Amino acid sequence: MVIDSAALTPSRPAASAPALPSTPMDFTDAWLANRRLSAHTRAAYRGDVAGWLAWCAAHELDPLTVTFLQVNTYARELESTPDRRTGQPLAPATVxxxxxxxxxxxxFLAKLGAVPANPVAGADRPHVDRDHSATVGLTPAEVDALLATAAADTGPHALRNTVAVTLLADLGLRVGELVGLDLTDLGHERGHRSIRFTGKGGRPRRRALTPTAGYAIDSYLQQRATAAGVGVDTLTGPLLVTAAGNRLDRHAVFRLVRRLARDAGIAAWASLSPHSLRHAFATTARGEGVPLEDVQDAMGHADPRTTRRYDRDRHNLDRDPAYAIWAARSRRKP
Structure with missing residues (x-):
């Protein structure tokens, strides 16, 4: 008699496959929850996907069955869409x-098995010049003038504003990193005053505070503590706050940089942004001889080519390595 060995094996209930999200926006929530992102990046990604889903709905397309052809049509329409701020067509980098x-x-959907393949992978994306940035930069003298204007301000938020622009200028922080700072991020490490924060991609970062930045922070926090009738060590919450005690937002920092630049007599003040100070940080650091890899680490760039793009002075002939080669050869001559 032949014994069916399978019949002797206790039966087990089949494992049920995990339920997939039921709507595209549910997919978006799951996708964002699966990634380590800053609040600003999370909001931007959500808006970008929501824009795509709205376009699909307007064209009666199922976003789970589209092809690269529909993505191409969407991209071409984006390229002709006027920017709400400038009225000009969206920049290739924005698209x-x-x-x-x-x-x-x-x-993410492909990994879940919700779509057979990524339709954007075969789409015709706009060319973006990775060697150029549209951000308007600042010279070292202009940064000095902006900081001096902030220091000379006598308004009720003068000390807070000085902290904000000093951290942007001295550390090259992104505006999202700046406004996301909390008092608990301040610290000391191996003789350095330091600050910790979450960088792009959710990566934990730490930077040294310059003496000027440390002094500005101390003065600002002492003012806050005195106004609240408490000690500095009892203050809690965000580092930079509004009059109501809420966290300072990125839009306020944009307005601050432009106002200070205007008051400092900087001609391009209306085109500046907090990112202008980040570009100036990279350019000045490289101009002072800081190695590219150190600037890259300080700015939190995964790719050194990104750091080079921030260096506005990289094509300056004064830095042409031909001079170093010539000088070395001259020293070798008897």
């Missing part, structure tokens, strides 16, 4: 960023 967010969303 590329939106498509990149949608592509990341589809990569």
């Amino acid at each position: 590329a960023r939106k498509l990149s967010a949608v592509s990341s969303w589809y990569d």
